[in-house]
Amino acid sequence: MVKGIMDTEEMASQKRWVYPDTPLFRQYQGLREKAGEALLFFRLGDFYELFGDQAVEVSRVLGLTLTSRDRNKSNPLPMCGIPARSLELYLPRLVSLGYRIAISEQTQPDLESDGMFAREIVRIVTRSTLIEDPSLEGGQTKNGVCIVRMDESVAISSLDLSSGHLAVFEPQNKGDLDAILDWMASKSPVEILIADNELSVALSGIDHQRMSPSEIPLTELLDVLPQGFEFPVLSPASERALSTLISYVASLKAGIIHHLTGVTVEKTVGTLVIDRASIRHLDLVPDQEDRKKNGSLLEVLDQSRSSLGSRMLRRWVLAPLSDRETILLRQWIVKRMDENPRWADRIGDILGSTGDIERILGRIGMKGRLPRDLGGIRDGIQGAIELAKMPEWTELLPDHKRDASIEILSAMVLRLSGALVDDPPVSCGESPVIRDGFDAELDGYRHFEREGDQDLLKIEERERRSTGIDTLRIRYNQVAGYYIEVTKGQVSKVPSHYFRKQTLTGVERYTLPELMDFEQRIAESRSRAQQREFALLDELTTLVLSLSAQIQRMAEFLGTVDALLSFARVGKKRQYVLPSFSMDGAMSITNGRHPIVEARLMSGTFMPNDTNLGSGTFVLLTGPNMAGKSTYMRQLALIQIMAQMGAPVPADSAVLPIVDRILTRVGANDHILEGESTFMVEMKEVARVLRDATSKTLVILDEVGRGTATFDGMAIAWAVSEYIHDHIRSMTLFATHYHELHALTEKGQRFLNQSVAVRIEGGKIFFPHRISSGHSSKSYGIDVAKLAGVPEVVIERATRILEHWNRQKPFKAISDGLSQLPEKDSGALPLFNWKVRSDKPTQSS
Numbered sequence: 001m002v003k004g005i006m007d008t009e010e011m012a013s014q015k016r017w018v019y020p021d022t023p024l025f026r027q028y029q030g031l032r033e034k035a036g037e038a039l040l041f042f043r044l045g046d047f048y049e050l051f052g053d054q055a056v057e058v059s060r061v062l063g064l065t066l067t068s069r070d071r072n073k074s075n076p077l078p079m080c081g082i083p084a085r086s087l088e089l090y091l092p093r094l095v096s097l098g099y100r101i102a103i104s105e106q107t108q109p110d111l112e113s114d115g116m117f118a119r120e121i122v123r124i125v126t127r128s129t130l131i132e133d134p135s136l137e138g139g140q141t142k143n144g145v146c147i148v149r150m151d152e153s154v155a156i157s158s159l160d161l162s163s164g165h166l167a168v169f170e171p172q173n174k175g176d177l178d179a180i181l182d183w184m185a186s187k188s189p190v191e192i193l194i195a196d197n198e199l200s201v202a203l204s205g206i207d208h209q210r211m212s213p214s215e216i217p218l219t220e221l222l223d224v225l226p227q228g229f230e231f232p233v234l235s236p237a238s239e240r241a242l243s244t245l246i247s248y249v250a251s252l253k254a255g256i257i258h259h260l261t262g263v264t265v266e267k268t269v270g271t272l273v274i275d276r277a278s279i280r281h282l283d284l285v286p287d288q289e290d291r292k293k294n295g296s297l298l299e300v301l302d303q304s305r306s307s308l309g310s311r312m313l314r315r316w317v318l319a320p321l322s323d324r325e326t327i328l329l330r331q332w333i334v335k336r337m338d339e340n341p342r343w344a345d346r347i348g349d350i351l352g353s354t355g356d357i358e359r360i361l362g363r364i365g366m367k368g369r370l371p372r373d374l375g376g377i378r379d380g381i382q383g384a385i386e387l388a389k390m391p392e393w394t395e396l397l398p399d400h401k402r403d404a405s406i407e408i409l410s411a412m413v414l415r416l417s418g419a420l421v422d423d424p425p426v427s428c429g430e431s432p433v434i435r436d437g438f439d440a441e442l443d444g445y446r447h448f449e450r451e452g453d454q455d456l457l458k459i460e461e462r463e464r465r466s467t468g469i470d471t472l473r474i475r476y477n478q479v480a481g482y483y484i485e486v487t488k489g490q491v492s493k494v495p496s497h498y499f500r501k502q503t504l505t506g507v508e509r510y511t512l513p514e515l516m517d518f519e520q521r522i523a524e525s526r527s528r529a530q531q532r533e534f535a536l537l538d539e540l541t542t543l544v545l546s547l548s549a550q551i552q553r554m555a556e557f558l559g560t561v562d563a564l565l566s567f568a569r570v571g572k573k574r575q576y577v578l579p580s581f582s583m584d585g586a587m588s589i590t591n592g593r594h595p596i597v598e599a600r601l602m603s604g605t606f607m608p609n610d611t612n613l614g615s616g617t618f619v620l621l622t623g624p625n626m627a628g629k630s631t632y633m634r635q636l637a638l639i640q641i642m643a644q645m646g647a648p649v650p651a652d653s654a655v656l657p658i659v660d661r662i663l664t665r666v667g668a669n670d671h672i673l674e675g676e677s678t679f680m681v682e683m684k685e686v687a688r689v690l691r692d693a694t695s696k697t698l699v700i701l702d703e704v705g706r707g708t709a710t711f712d713g714m715a716i717a718w719a720v721s722e723y724i725h726d727h728i729r730s731m732t733l734f735a736t737h738y739h740e741l742h743a744l745t746e747k748g749q750r751f752l753n754q755s756v757a758v759r760i761e762g763g764k765i766f767f768p769h770r771i772s773s774g775h776s777s778k779s780y781g782i783d784v785a786k787l788a789g790v791p792e793v794v795i796e797r798a799t800r801i802l803e804h805w806n807r808q809k810p811f812k813a814i815s816d817g818l819s820q821l822p823e824k825d826s827g828a829l830p831l832f833n834w835k836v837r838s839d840k841p842t843q844s845s
């Protein structure tokens with residue numbers, strides 16, 4: 001078959017392709033139908049082939065050559081091949097472009113009656129079921145999530161197939177869709193399923209797939225869940241969320257997922273809840289879409305030695321603790337690592353060599369017989385046991401159970417070490433996988449193979465002597481098998497009972513019945529040896545998978561230790577301190593810094609700031625653009641998050657409250673894509689702050705109220721501030737360009753005016769980034785306009801207008817009376833109805 005290179009444009013212009021009427025293409029079309037929208041990778045020998053429209057499309061997006069089998073026909077069918085061994089290269093690229101890929105394989109070794117191999121779709125690869133992605137080696141996760149509704153309840157499940165993490169969440173307030181979306185954001189999902197029509201419409205701004213909910217109880221999903229899976233007691237909505245997600249994965253033919261051992265039922269109790277807006281605004285984790293961004297908290301904190309540690313840190317960043325004891329325990333270990341560098345180094349060395357046992361287990365669970373990965377489990381668990389047995393843990397973690405699992409796992413390591421060669425090959429059949437001396441039967445076959453070599457030498461020697469041909473050699477190659485080789489010059493001496501096998505230039509090849517017999521016996525013992533190796537490997541695989549839960553617990557332990565070690569390392573490297581926690585809800589920081597901005601700037605150029613805020617303080621932060629307001633407020637939120645992770649914080653010293661939530665609102669944020677006016681979004685977010693914040697919440701409001709007319713915006717900002725101050729009492733920082741709000745301090749004693757000033761010198765603006773008390777009364781807008789080169793006449797005119805207004809003091813007059821204005825006239829201001837908790841899902845209408 002000669003594949004002619006085709007002109008892509010010419011082929012792309014063809015709309016409908018005529019598939020040849022052959023058994024092969026009938027089979028192809030049958031599978032295409034089953035594959036639905038997915039690209040069909042049709043296995044043909046060493047290639048996966050695509051045909052017709054899919055060939056044209058894939059060749060275009062991957063830049064591959066388009067070919068055809070019948071180039072000379074008038075309407076040649078385009079095809080495009082992907083080498084089977086490079087599959088792992090192409091899958092991630094196609095999946096990241098949003099394609100689903102149905103992989104078909106020959107399912108039987110023999111030809112069918114019509115002269116064809118049977119083929120079936122063995123797997124459908126999607127964003128969340130792609131396990132061959134190099135990015136998984138890092139701290140990435142590939143969570144698929146599924147949102148369902150049942151009457152008034154909403155629940156969400158998530159599955160990271162490559163590590164086997166399965167979780168489900170149902171908000172405390174029935175049907176609280178915001179809580180669902182926050183939880184979802186903390187999983188950074190790559191694939192989102194929504195199994196409810198109304199929700200699907202309400203969340204149309206989110207890229208998702210609509211499904212029908214599964215009604216099958218979890219306990220009946222036996223084609224996916226392995227034996228020994230622990231079924232927790234679940235609410236009907238949670239059960240449905242899990243069942244739908246798992247059924248979906250089953251429909252992608254992932255087979256039984258052997259490394260799924262149970263479900264984590266996640267709660268917000270005990271964690272610091274960070275809403276999705278804060279995850280974004282505070283740059284907690286790298287933004288997968290926006291690569292231009294300048295770093296994230298996770299990247300600053302991640303000094304871990306293994307991807308287990310990186311993934312643990314990601315979890316911690318998105319869900320810090322709110323339980324004092326656990327935070328202090330983490331701090332305690334970090335401190336000991338810091339004080340005991342030799343111990344820390346030893347831990348680091350072990351972690352650096354244990355590998356990603358969670359992912360390795362995942363691969364074994366999904367794909368079975370993988371010698372190198374079995375070796376990975378052997379080495380990784382051995383390291384993990386060494387780590388777990390360190391005497392230090394008894395002091396640091398008195399409750400740390402010297403788990404029975406250490407014993408079981410040690411036995412497993414022993415078994416694996418006894419069985420596997422030191423460096424097992426990637427797949428079977430390449431080189432020996434099982435050690436000599438481990439299995440008598442296997443040794444028998446191998447012995448025969450090796451003895452055979454001796455036998456051959458004997459035959460060779462004998463034939464040389466009897467024929468007198470001293471260059472006579474017995475050789476082997478895969479095509480011809482065993483043969484006797486004689487150089488042309490000596491052919492006359494070849495005895496008549498030799499059978500000629502092959503003639504080459506310079507040599508003749510012969511064989512003998514004895515040799516043929518020998519060959520057959522060797523081949524047989526080889527194949528027996530291979531079968532025996534397979535059987536032994538399968539046994540080892542079963543053993544490892546039966547201990548999945550214990551291995552995952554070990555992985556959890558390694559990840560935790562690695563994350564803590566990372567804290568110790570980053571603390572030392574960047575001169576952070578471990579904070580202590582106040583009992584009265586006050587916050588006091590000396591020389592606090594913004595971890596991400598500081599890491600980005602040249603060392604020593606970040607300007608530290610002190611913070612001293614009593615419980616329930618409401619800071620009104622004013623100052624010109626670029627002065628550093630946003631940076632300062634985010635710095636406080638980030639320090640708070642780091643502290644509640646148990647990490648050291650960028651400051652000289654810090655005493656912090658323990659907060660239940662961090663809520664961040666940034667005004668005039670661009671949500672156009674979600675189809676809503678920015679002001680509407682801004683107000684919805686504000687509504688949510690007023691609904692969710694408590695006296696233990698840290699609230700950051702950055703220029704909220706900007707998206708509407710000045711008086712409107714200022715009125716809302718004023719009322720919101722009052723309401724938080726008087727009724728909710730959250731510690732709040734509000735950066736605002738409405739200088740007039742400073743008058744609020746007359747109204748309540750927990751209001752605090754702070755400002756960031758600038759200096760203008762020699763026609764230049766300097767930003768000292770210093771937070772000081774008192775409000776600023778000037779925006780420097782005109783100064784900036786002047787520096788930017790706005791014509792002098794305009795600057796002059798603007799200056800006059802401003803002076804005029806300042807004389808008139810229209811805003812001052814307005815704000816003056818406000819602090820005396822009663823909160824309500826009669827009945828409640830509609831604004832505050834937001835506080836009323838609704839039991840209905842708060843859908844974005």
Ligand code: ADP
Pocket residue numbers: 597605606607608623624625626627628629630631632769
């Ligand atoms: P604002 O919110 O007042 O407009 P930003 O907080 O966005 O100002 O700060 C503007 C820029 O100034 C930031 O991008 C940052 O690089 C720099 N900056 C802010 N605070 C500091 C600081 N304390 N030390 C050094 N640079 C800072």
Ligand code: MG
Pocket residue numbers: 626629630631702
């Ligand atoms: Mg700002």
